[in-house]
Amino acid sequence: MILVLIKLMRPMGLSIFFFTDGTSYSIEEKKIIKEFKSQNLDPISIDKIKWDSSFKNIQKFKFNEEIFESKVMHELLVTFYKYGFVILENVPVSENYIIKFANSIGSVRRTNFGEFFNVKSKPNPNDLAYTSLALSPHTDNPYRKPVPCIQLLHCISNDVQGGNSTLVDGYNVSETIREQYQDFYKILSTVKVKFRFTDNTIILEDSSELIKLDDEKKFKYVRFSPRLDYAPILEKSKLDLFYRARSKLSELYNSPNYKIEFKLKSGDLLMMNNYRLLHGRTMYDANEGERFLQGCYIDFDSTEGKLRHLKRKFNL
Secondary structure (H helix, E strand, C coil): CCEEEEEEECCEEEEEEEEECCCEEEEHHCCCCCCCCHHHHHHHHCCCCCCCCCCCCCCCECCCCCCHHHHHHHHHHHHHHHHHHHCCCCECCCCCCCHHHHHHHHCCCCCCEECCCCCCCCCHHHHHHEEEEEEEEECCCCCCCCCEEEEEEEEEECCCCCEEEEEHHHHHHHHHHHHHHHHHHHHHHEEEEEEEEEEEHHHHEEECCCCCEECCEEEEEECCCCCCEEEEEEEEHHHHHHHHHHHHHHHHCCCCCCCCCCCCCCCCCCEEEECCCEEEECCCCCCCCCCEEEEECCCCCHHHHHHHHHHHHCCC
């Protein structure tokens, strides 16, 4: 048993004495308050800002080799948690630099596509990403346990007319469903759907709600990839409701009212929250030139830890 004596201090604070070993410790009130401020403890408590197709003020950051330990990186990460994505310009395009970048803010999450992957049109692809076809809004790796949290896409070259990147705020769409289609919201956030990826050497599988809520029934993440999901086993009336809800969800995800579109240029690095955003691209003609992006994944503990460190370093 550990016996502890706690006394209030003047000015306000606490004085703690441990009878077991005679250790004493004092702490001021302002330090206690600072320690328990939610954003100091949990970066993902930063308020999310919903956006739709009217969002034009996309904040871009200029890369330099000192950015990783700077206030600019702090601002970049805060922006990432607010909007779900950021773009860095002038990131070096040689020698798979995306891996160095990722490991400078955390550590790479390896998947069945490797430590990193090259997004370009190629023969006999095992994923539509490796074609020149349009990609509708989707989240990546919904079949993995756990799903990779953050995707980095680094544009090495982009010489084609099409191939524009598209983003949709899944958080905003989920809130729209919650506010306007309550029956749809309930079934989309309670019925689990199986997602499956099959390749020559691996089969990956997981199940989740299309809109996942946390323990307090608040938004946690979305999963959506129509090429990879299976029909849930439900009685007919409930299945009919589920598919009406899924159809409405897909309609909103693909609506021009919720989508933004932009072209990545050589050196641009797009950092996306894969738990919140759906991404895609427009079709392009591979005969026009080269469209070459490199991608990799990292997890939230990477950016959360980096953000906490920068808050401490600059006393923010």
